[in-house]
Amino acid sequence: SSYFSVNVSILIVAVIIFLLVIHHNFLSLSDFLRRELSDPSPLGLQPIDFIPAAPQRLTDERNDKEISVVIAASDERLGGAIAAMNSIYQHTRSNVVFHVVTLNDTVDHLRMWLRSPPLKNMRYRILDFDPRVLEGKVQVDPQKADTFKPLTFARFYLPNLVPHAEKVIYVDDDVIVQDDIVELYNTPLKPGHAAAFSDDCDSTSSKVAVRGAGNQYNYIGFLDYKKETIRKLAMKANTCSFNPGVFVANLTEWKLQNITKQLEKWMALNVVEELYSKTLAGSITTPPLLIVFYKQHSSIDPMWNVRHLGSSAGKRYSPQFVKAAKLLHWNGHFKPWGRTASYAEVWEKWYVPDPAGKFNLIRRHSEAYEAK
Numbered sequence: 001s002s003y004f005s006v007n008v009s010i011l012i013v014a015v016i017i018f019l020l021v022i023h024h025n026f027l028s029l030s031d032f033l034r035r036e037l038s039d040p041s042p043l044g045l046q047p048i049d050f051i052p053a054a055p056q057r058l059t060d061e062r063n064d065k066e067i068s069v070v071i072a073a074s075d076e077r078l079g080g081a082i083a084a085m086n087s088i089y090q091h092t093r094s095n096v097v098f099h100v101v102t103l104n105d106t107v108d109h110l111r112m113w114l115r116s117p118p119l120k121n122m123r124y125r126i127l128d129f130d131p132r133v134l135e136g137k138v139q140v141d142p143q144k145a146d147t148f149k150p151l152t153f154a155r156f157y158l159p160n161l162v163p164h165a166e167k168v169i170y171v172d173d174d175v176i177v178q179d180d181i182v183e184l185y186n187t188p189l190k191p192g193h194a195a196a197f198s199d200d201c202d203s204t205s206s207k208v209a210v211r212g213a214g215n216q217y218n219y220i221g222f223l224d225y226k227k228e229t230i231r232k233l234a235m236k237a238n239t240c241s242f243n244p245g246v247f248v249a250n251l252t253e254w255k256l257q258n259i260t261k262q263l264e265k266w267m268a269l270n271v272v273e274e275l276y277s278k279t280l281a282g283s284i285t286t287p288p289l290l291i292v293f294y295k296q297h298s299s300i301d302p303m304w305n306v307r308h309l310g311s312s313a314g315k316r317y318s319p320q321f322v323k324a325a326k327l328l329h330w331n332g333h334f335k336p337w338g339r340t341a342s343y344a345e346v347w348e349k350w351y352v353p354d355p356a357g358k359f360n361l362i363r364r365h366s367e368a369y370e371a372k
Contacts, residue, residue, distance in 0.1 A: 067092075067185050068165040070099045070158060071173060072129075072151040075106040079337050079351060079359040080173035082113055087177045087350040089122050094182040098124040099162050101154040103131070109356055116352050127161055129154055137267035138284065152285045155244065156263045159251050166252050171327075172245035174310065174335055176347050179326040187248045189298045194253040196298035197242035198305035217241055219294075222287045224277050229269065235294050242297065244289045245331055246305040263288045301326070310334040315342040322346065 069088060073081035085098050102110055107126055114124060131150035140148045154161065155170045162168050169185055171177075187196045200217040220237040223230050254260070266288040270276055276287045306325035308316060310332030322328065322343055334340045336347030337359070 065095060066165075067094050067096045067182060068099060068162045068168040069096055069181065070101065070155070070161055070168055070170045072154045073100050073102045073106065073110055073173060074149060074151050075103070075109065077173050077335075077337075078106065078110060078113065079354060080335065082119070082354075083337075083347055083351040084171060084173055084175050084177070085122065085124075086119060086352055087175075088171075088181050089119070090350070091177055092180045092182060094180065094185075096123065096181060098122065099127055099168075100124055101127045101129050101151060101161060103151065104128050109358070112355055113352070116355060118352050133157070134267075137264055137271065139271045155247075155285070156260055156288075158249050159255050159260065162251070166250070168249050168251060170247050170249065172329065172331070174330040175246065176328045176336075176350055177326070178323075178328065183326070184246075184248060184300065184304045187298070187300050187304075189248065189250050189253075192253065193296060193298045194250050194257055194259050195293060196248045196300045197244060197293070198246060198300050198302055198307075199240050199242050201240035219290055220277065222277050222283065222290055224275055227273060227275050229273055230275055233291065233294070235291070239294070241286070241290055242293070243305055243307055243329075243331070244286055245307070245329055246300070246327060248300060259292060262292045266291050303327070305329055307331050309343060310336075310341050312342075317342075 069085075071081050071084060081100065085100075088096060088098075100110065100114075107128065110126060113119075114122065129151060134150055134153055138148070138153070158168055158170065167185065169181065189196050218237065218241055219235055219239045222241060223235075225231060225237050266275070270284075270287070276284060303324070303326045305327055306317070306322075307329035308331060309328055310330035312332070312334065317325075328343065328346060330336050330341050330347070334342075336344040337351070341347075
């Protein structure tokens with residue numbers, strides 16, 4: 001009889017374990033469905049898909065706290081976004097979730113690429129950005145309509161993109177991360193500040209002399225001080241600008257101050273009054289941010305945005321400095337996927353080949369062009 005009671009006990013324990021497993025799986029599923037079915041944001045930034053739970057092996061190794069990283073992925077630069085995400089994912093033990101903002105016609109290509117073996121355990125949401133939200137806020141020159149990049153404005157709409165997060169990191173697609181992104185995420189923001197940027201007068205960027213009397217580093221380089229609307233703001237023209245390609249945002253504060261509406265106001269005003277400086281080619285996303293965050297932002301560690309790697313084909317920094325950088329940023333004309341940029345081989349380490357073969361052709365084409 002003791003043998004029988006032991007067997008019964010074992011059976012009862014097995015049943016309890018089985019029920020617990022079923023219960024746990026049911027909770028995970030309901031949590032996943034709740035996320036999937038959460039209301040679409042007012043922008044029509046509908047989440048298209050989400051990879052819910054990392055495999056058990058990874059959840060044991062990675063910390064539970066969810067870190068939201070927003071990145072825009074345009075079709076012609078998709079390889080950049082993929083390399084940036086891969087570099088972030090491979091350097092962290094934290095539970096990073098990527099919110100990848102793209103246009104409708106890029107979704108299938110992006111989803112296919114994200115299924116590549118090196119990326120298969122990465123957690124992400126794909127968000128479809130509706131360019132109609134920018135109507136009346138951006139002056140599109142009919143002659144240059146193809147140069148208009150709606151996704152560069154995705155960063156203005158962070159609370160719509162990641163409605164449930166309190167804090168997010170935004171990164172451009174031309175970056176490579178070489179350290180744990182949790183350190184950037186933990187950047188302290190001062191009370192009342194909705195974002196932290198890297199100032200253009202910080203030690204790493206001021207090493208780089210840019211032609212044009214350093215205009216790139218202050219407000220007069222981005223805003224037209226001849227316009228009364230700008231003068232009325234009483235913002236000093238020589239105030240140090242900041243780089244909006246990498247920043248940390250406190251979304252609670254962002255919503256409280258209605259930052260998105262403020263940015264839209266300055267975009268719409270610019271369409272009527274042309275408030276942005278003509279000296280800097282193509283930077284139409286920076287001016288509204290400079291106005292809204294004037295003397296109202298915190299700073300990130302300059303090593304978390306070592307930039308200007310794309311400003312020329314020459315090497316600006318020593319190999320030792322590049323190795324020590326926590327985040328490398330190829331802002332400027334020369335992108336690492338074009339093979340003309342300095343330290344392209346660092347970028348190459350994190351690039352995952354395009355299963356559709358499209359992006360590789362662009363790169364081969366640029367190499368053939370250089371050979372001429």
